[in-house]
Amino acid sequence: MNRTPVNPWPWSLRLGYNQAEIVEGMGRQLICAGQTAVDGEGNPRHAADMRGQIELSLNNLEVVLAEARMTLANVIQVKVYTTDVDEALKNFDVLGVRFGRLDAAPPMTLLGVSRLALPPLMFEIEAIAAD
Template identity: 50%
Template sequence: MPAQHPGDMASQLKASLDNLEAVLAGAEMTLADVVNLHVYTTDVDTLLGHFGVLTARFEGTGERFASTLLGVAQLPAPQLLVMLEATAMD
């Protein structure tokens, strides 16, 4: 499956967060249950320019979690700019 929104970091970040929320909802969880979040990106500077997209989504959850931002040479699909990996606990 080709990456959605090629070249658009903000849209890929929003889509990644939508997917994360959908997976959490399937387990009857929310973003408030996230205890660890790894963010992988091929462009750290551009991601940091859109970091508000990520923080805004977690705003109001009342939870703090460990996080890591990792710059990588490439992701599984050539058009991907960002990928999230989360651990959640109920």
């Protein structure tokens, strides 16, 4: 799979994502459900801790990807839903570190929502991956 970044403006790179990517030579595609800060039994964790919720949500996404023999490097699109955009942005370095160490900057959308499926949850990440 070949990925070519498309960035008519450089500002999004400072935030860790490309405006778009051309993806060619793709084989499998994995559509991931939104991953949140829940444990293996589906119980919410890290109430009122945005950073903890982002980290656990990414951990859960990595587990799903690994089950499909993929990593964050395979992610070609990210959608983030949060009940507090400002607090999520304060902690977005967590995403930058995880994707950045793989030299990945998938196109991303960040949406503020009034709530997520379970009231203690503040952050949810949905991804599409390919290889």
